[in-house]
Amino acid sequence: MREISCKLLVIGAGPGGYVCAIRAGQLGLDTVIVDAGKPGGTCLNVGCIPSKALIHAAEEYEKVLHYAADAGPLGISLREPAIDLARTVAWKDNIVGRLNTGVAGLLRKAKVKTVEGRARFRDGKTVEVETETGRQVIRAEAVVIATGSAPVELPALPFGGPIISSTGALALAELPQNLIVVGAGYIGLELGMAFARMGSRLTVVEALPRILPQYDAELTRPVVKRLEALGAELLLGAKARGLSSTGDKLLVETADGRELQLAADRILVAVGRRPVIEGWGLDEIDLDRDGAFIRIDDHCRTSMRGVYAIGDVTGEPMLAHRAMAQGEMVAEIIAGRKRSWDKRVIPAICFTDPEIVTAGLSPEAARAAGREVTVGQFPFTANGRAMTRQGEDGFVRIVARTDNHLVLGIQAVGQGVSELAACFGLAIEMGACLEDVAATIHAHPTQGEAFQEAALKALGHALHI
Amino acid sequence: MAEHVIRLPDVGEGIAEAELVEWHVKIGDVVREDAVLAAVMTDKATVEIPSPVDGEVLWLGAEVGAMVAVGAPLVRLKTEGEGLIAPQEPLEAQQPHEARPLIVAEAAKPAQIAATRPSEPVETKPTMAAPRPAGGHRVAPGAPRPEGEKPLASPAVRLRAREAGIDLRQVAGTGPANRITHADLDAFMAGGLTVARTARQADTSIQEVKVIGLRRRIAEKMALAKSRIPHITYVEEVDVTALEELRAALNRDKRDDRPRLTLIPFLMRAMVRAIAEQPGMNALFDDEAGVIAIHGGVHIGIATQTPAGLVVPVVRHAEARDLWDCAAETARLAEAARAGLATREELTGSTITITSLGALGGIATTPVINHPEVAIVGVNKIAVRPVWDGSQFIPRKMMNLSSSFDHRVVDGWDAAVFVQRIKALLETPAMIFMET
Numbered sequence: 001m002r003e004i005s006c007k008l009l010v011i012g013a014g015p016g017g018y019v020c021a022i023r024a025g026q027l028g029l030d031t032v033i034v035d036a037g038k039p040g041g042t043c044l045n046v047g048c049i050p051s052k053a054l055i056h057a058a059e060e061y062e063k064v065l066h067y068a069a070d071a072g073p074l075g076i077s078l079r080e081p082a083i084d085l086a087r088t089v090a091w092k093d094n095i096v097g098r099l100n101t102g103v104a105g106l107l108r109k110a111k112v113k114t115v116e117g118r119a120r121f122r123d124g125k126t127v128e129v130e131t132e133t134g135r136q137v138i139r140a141e142a143v144v145i146a147t148g149s150a151p152v153e154l155p156a157l158p159f160g161g162p163i164i165s166s167t168g169a170l171a172l173a174e175l176p177q178n179l180i181v182v183g184a185g186y187i188g189l190e191l192g193m194a195f196a197r198m199g200s201r202l203t204v205v206e207a208l209p210r211i212l213p214q215y216d217a218e219l220t221r222p223v224v225k226r227l228e229a230l231g232a233e234l235l236l237g238a239k240a241r242g243l244s245s246t247g248d249k250l251l252v253e254t255a256d257g258r259e260l261q262l263a264a265d266r267i268l269v270a271v272g273r274r275p276v277i278e279g280w281g282l283d284e285i286d287l288d289r290d291g292a293f294i295r296i297d298d299h300c301r302t303s304m305r306g307v308y309a310i311g312d313v314t315g316e317p318m319l320a321h322r323a324m325a326q327g328e329m330v331a332e333i334i335a336g337r338k339r340s341w342d343k344r345v346i347p348a349i350c351f352t353d354p355e356i357v358t359a360g361l362s363p364e365a366a367r368a369a370g371r372e373v374t375v376g377q378f379p380f381t382a383n384g385r386a387m388t389r390q391g392e393d394g395f396v397r398i399v400a401r402t403d404n405h406l407v408l409g410i411q412a413v414g415q416g417v418s419e420l421a422a423c424f425g426l427a428i429e430m431g432a433c434l435e436d437v438a439a440t441i442h443a444h445p446t447q448g449e450a451f452q453e454a455a456l457k458a459l460g461h462a463l464h465i
Numbered sequence: 466m467a468e469h470v471i472r473l474p475d476v477g478e479g480i481a482e483a484e485l486v487e488w489h490v491k492i493g494d495v496v497r498e499d500a501v502l503a504a505v506m507t508d509k510a511t512v513e514i515p516s517p518v519d520g521e522v523l524w525l526g527a528e529v530g531a532m533v534a535v536g537a538p539l540v541r542l543k544t545e546g547e548g549l550i551a552p553q554e555p556l557e558a559q560q561p562h563e564a565r566p567l568i569v570a571e572a573a574k575p576a577q578i579a580a581t582r583p584s585e586p587v588e589t590k591p592t593m594a595a596p597r598p599a600g601g602h603r604v605a606p607g608a609p610r611p612e613g614e615k616p617l618a619s620p621a622v623r624l625r626a627r628e629a630g631i632d633l634r635q636v637a638g639t640g641p642a643n644r645i646t647h648a649d650l651d652a653f654m655a656g657g658l659t660v661a662r663t664a665r666q667a668d669t670s671i672q673e674v675k676v677i678g679l680r681r682r683i684a685e686k687m688a689l690a691k692s693r694i695p696h697i698t699y700v701e702e703v704d705v706t707a708l709e710e711l712r713a714a715l716n717r718d719k720r721d722d723r724p725r726l727t728l729i730p731f732l733m734r735a736m737v738r739a740i741a742e743q744p745g746m747n748a749l750f751d752d753e754a755g756v757i758a759i760h761g762g763v764h765i766g767i768a769t770q771t772p773a774g775l776v777v778p779v780v781r782h783a784e785a786r787d788l789w790d791c792a793a794e795t796a797r798l799a800e801a802a803r804a805g806l807a808t809r810e811e812l813t814g815s816t817i818t819i820t821s822l823g824a825l826g827g828i829a830t831t832p833v834i835n836h837p838e839v840a841i842v843g844v845n846k847i848a849v850r851p852v853w854d855g856s857q858f859i860p861r862k863m864m865n866l867s868s869s870f871d872h873r874v875v876d877g878w879d880a881a882v883f884v885q886r887i888k889a890l891l892e893t894p895a896m897i898f899m900e901t
Contacts, residue, residue, distance in 0.1 A: 338627050404642035431617040433641045
């Protein structure tokens with residue numbers, strides 16, 4: 001097969017890789033992108049997008065269950081609702097398919113050449129791709145590694161049979177009656193809660209003494225409360241030991257040392273993700289590492305000249321929007337523009353029920369960094385819009401420097417707060433002070449008013465509480 | 466008001482794109498018809514792009530260093546009168562005159578030599594400059610930023626600073642919490658307020674200078690020469706006492722219409738004599754074809770420092786020129802090169818090269834061969850040194866020659882013979898002029 005020579009080769013068509021390729025195409029760089037799977041990577045195919053589709057279906061179904069039980073004050077009633085998970089999953093697959101086509105179209109529009117297959121480095125400038133039609137050699141002046149991450153497997157609970165990863169959980173054809181989630185991080189809880197809302201009996205096994213350990217207890221409290229309301233069993237400080245000899249029960253050692261045998265038709269192992277650093281010839285180019293990740297500098301350069309890395313393979317936080325921003329930056333650097341990673345904030349969202357949003361520093365983190373901080377917190381119980389959408393649990397919290405009121409961090413927990421991530425990120429990136437947020441008119445009636453009120457509260461003159 | 470788009474004109478036959486090497490205007494400037502807007506460089510020449518109309522610059526189409534396709538929009542001007550033309554209208558319709566390119570200087574494509582001199586400071590210009598504040602009022606600087614604290618600025622301000630090569634830590638912020646505003650950056654760029662520094666801080670700023678235009682060509686040429694050619698450098702000292710006496714005498718009694726003699730024309734004539742005996746030194750080695758082209762004509766490149774960088778004008782057919790002619794031609798070419806007026810023909814076609822740093826010449830240098838030539842002769846500084854004449858030390862004017870040869874095709878022995886021959890000629894200058 002004839003060799004391809006190009007200016008830029010992107011390995012991996014996930015959110016980091018495809019954004020990098022599109023931007024490079026826009027800038028007129030001769031660009032090739034390689035991926036064995038459909039464009040969009042983990043995010044679009046087995047991550048962000050399909051999980052949100054499932055979570056939405058679960059939310060809708062839970063509502064109708066609520067009405068069917070004649071329990072709602074809204075005066076809505078109906079009879080015998082049911083969910084056909086196979087159809088739900090088919091609908092989700094349709095959305096994913098539409099987005100696959102969309103990304104492929106965007107790449108085409110940017111004049112990026114797509115090569116389907118598994119890429120492998122021959123040296124820092126040359127890659128071989130095993131395609132369906134044979135071996136394709138690609139030579140490039142610059143290479144971007146965007147190989148992403150994969151779910152971590154537990155040695156005692158290898159994937160297969162009843163033991164599934166997040167990818168497997170998104171493709172279930174039938175609702176599990178008993179679902180055990182091992183790992184109470186955001187992936188496990190997002191999916192676990194979705195299935196619980198659709199009717200699965202949920203058990204969560206977490207080795208640490210609390211759920212969502214990256215967030216402070218105040219933020220996670222409404223989620224714990226909701227888990228309890230869903231009837232989920234939380235085994236905290238507990239360890240999953242493996243399957244019973246019959247293969248249908250999970251052996252768990254509890255915090256107080258008891259051995260439990262838990263019946264489950266599905267066990268979702270969601271204990272984290274690891275960078276994909278094998279299978280594409282890292283050995284051939286011997287890049288410096290940062291733990292398990294590829295070491296990069298603030299230009300996303302690796303230790304080899306002309307080789308860049310972006311996204312999950314480069315470290316935490318493993319988030320699609322970080323990868324996208326890196327991809328865009330790297331394309332511009334390769335096109336000769338002066339760019340450097342100088343983002344102030346990468347917001348993070350946990351799509352549990354209720355949702356959690358964080359941007360910047362928590363009060364503890366800011367204090368640990370030696371800052372004297374002022375904190376303003378405004379509860380959704382005092383927000384009209386939250387009341388009318390029956391989502392009064394939660395709050396918006398703003399953390400600012402005491403001396404000059406510079407906003408250091410913003411957190412929120414509550415129904416639908418994920419959309420507030422946009423204004424939180426903008427405020428910090430623009431260098432807003434409490435007065436800026438407080439003096440910005442936030443439209444009424446919205447949950448966003450709680451953001452303004454939190455700033456007012458930090459300034460000592462909240463109006464609605 | 467109308468908008469006028471100036472596209473990159475056809476700057477030469479067969480040229481599809483050109484490198485933008487300089488902007489003569491910035492956004493907001495008012496330009497007159499025929500004022501130079503920009504300079505672009507092809508691999509043959511530097512071309513200035515004049516404005517075909519009067520107007521105000523609204524938009525610049527590329528960054529310095531970028532390759533611009535012929536026909537691509539380069540500048541948008543706001544022009545007076547001629548009715549309202551919507552900016553989105555097809556651009557061809559609003560182009561009353563063609564932009565006329567002016568060829569000002571032929572670029573030195575081949576031919577650079579290792580002669581390092583402190584390079585000229587390169588100016589980096591902000592490319593996304595926001596309109597300058599209209600009033601002349603200055604904002605008061607904010608309080609100094611404590612050490613180690615990140616400068617606070619919006620993403621747009623940070624991007625502008627990065628592109629302009631400005632370290633925001635040095636810019637005072639006047640906004641709340643000392644936030645740096647666009648206006649603060651404007652003030653800093655205008656050269657006004659440099660504050661925000663406490664006493665003695667480590668300066669970790671990095672100024673990025675794009676390697677463009679002539680500098681890029683020099684860089685490519687040097688890399689080519691050094692990576693392809695295994696150099697052998699031979700340094701020998703030459704007693705130039707007699708030569709200097711002759712030169713002084715000739716200069717003292719010269720006719721007014723004749724140029725002042727430097728050492729270079731003597732060296733050129735000596736090289737012509739030495740090459741007559743070793744023609745292989747006056748050659749071009751095409752290492753891809755494996756062919757050495759030995760030239761009869763001795764075309765001597767003279768490495769010349771210009772404000773833009775190193776160029777090598779060529780004295781053609783030195784074998785057919787006498788001493789005065791060599792001197793006059795060398796002086797004329799150096800002047801043309803420094804003024805940027807040397808033509809392409811005058812900057813190409815050398816078969817051997819001389820590099821001289823004059824008074825900065827040092828004791829020895831390691832000249833880089835002007836690929837694809839095979840030899841370069843470097844002149845070092847003349848100094849009075851004590852020389853042992855067999856019974857005593859006597860003061861003599863001594864000068865070293867540092868010469869490099871392509872060791873693939875020139876053996877060390879031949880190199881030494883060549884330099885020794887030049888040495889003998891220079892030490893007994895009458896021999897340079899003896900008819901054989």
